Amino acid sequence: MNKQELGSFLRSRRERLRPEDVGLPSGPRRRTPGLRREEAAVLAHISTEYYVRLEQGRAPRPSGEVLAGIAGALRLTDAESDHLHVLSGTAPIRDRLHRRDVRPSILALLERLPGTAAFVISATFEVLAWNDLAAALMEDFGALAPGDRNLARRAFLGPDRPGTTLYGISDAAEFRHHVVMELRATLARYPADPEVRGLVDELRDTCPEFARLWERHDVQAAQMLTKTLRHPVVGEITVDCDVMALTDRDQHVVLYSAPQGSPDAEALALLRVLGTETADYLR
Structure with a gap:
């Protein structure tokens, strides 16, 4: 379970939603973008405290039922839902290095x-x-x-x-955006591969454009x-x-x-x- 990446991903998906997207009134006093944490928790049928701990990287591994509720609440696509399961440690990940030999x-x-x-x-x-x-x-x-x-x-x-x-x-x-999305998914699949992590860190540290796209958490x-x-x-x-x-x-x-x-x-x-x-x- 990649707690920090999971929390960042949940926060990015929550902040992209508007209250009216999920049938809630927008209200006049919203100071931050997107849904409030308590609103996301209610829609996912989990406690606000647990959802907050998930975003803060302090919660234990969520169950499949909880993840399904969160995916529905945040209107995740199939690809985003799959990524959510990978980050939560409930989908297979590869603990070896990515292969470079071609058949x-x-x-x-x-x-x-x-x-x-x-x-x-x-x-x-x-x-x-x-x-x-x-x-x-x-x-x-x-x-x-x-x-x-x-x-x-x-x-x-x-x-x-x-x-x-x-x-x-x-x-x-568009290709650069595609690269960022694919590398994010690759890093989730190969969290122990130093070459994958090294490439992502190199690009984040040296290219503001890559860093900006990376923070969008698109997958x-x-x-x-x-x-x-x-x-x-x-x-x-x-x-x-x-x-x-x-x-x-x-x-x-x-x-x-x-x-x-x-x-x-x-x-x-x-x-x-x-x-x-x-x-x-x-x-």
């Missing part, structure tokens, strides 16, 4: 997709494997040290800082169906973005493709010929 069958799959830019990322957004087209479209990951292949670090601390773009993508701000990422990248040679390429979860290793395969015969597919085909020499985003 040989996945490595072979990447090479069998020559018309699709494909790469594998770890639970901490490290690019673990990629095919030639991904390297040509984004950058030559093989020329980078492992630490520099981390897309989370690159998004917040690399040459593409907030206010600029990452690989020329059109949704850089449900929006699905990204398309993405536009600006390449220095072939220009803008709009691709379909598909992500396949490798649940056994907590990794994801990311696929960038374009409809056959489209100008974007022709641009990807040109990149296959040009290779990685054109992927000069670090200049």
Whole structure:
């Protein structure tokens, strides 16, 4: 049970709700945002004292029934409810390190997709494997040290800082928000992994934008169906973005493709010929 994170999460979800969201009168004398603690407790059918202790990180592990009541009272989404159970210690967490080794069958799959830019990322957004087209479209990951292949670090601390773009993508701000939400969930799953904690601490300490997003306690990422990248040679390429979860290793395969015969597919085909020499985003 991560008492401090649980308390912070509950407080953030309570403060985002308005009284009218849950059928309560707003009243004229509210000095703080959101519901009052006693209102959340009543809606969850638990005592105010116990709810206050949960937010303060002083309460024992809540039961499943209590968590269900809190989830309903705070109008949590399914993803937020799952996160609540992880923080409360009532859902399985991984006490080992997150995996960075990629299955040989996945490595072979990447090479069998020559018309699709494909790469594998770890639970901490490290690019673990990629095919030639991904390297040509984004950058030559093989020329980078492992630490520099981390897309989370690159998004917040690399040459593409907030206010600029990452690989020329059109949704850089949304991607940064997505990274924060995914890292929060990763930290909840791997509380004993020093690399996960180290990455989060590094980003919180050195990037105000990451710290601001982290304090929002969001955990449900929006699905990204398309993405536009600006390449220095072939220009803008709009691709379909598909992500396949490798649940056994907590990794994801990311696929960038374009409809056959489209100008974007022709641009990807040109990149296959040009290779990685054109992927000069670090200049």
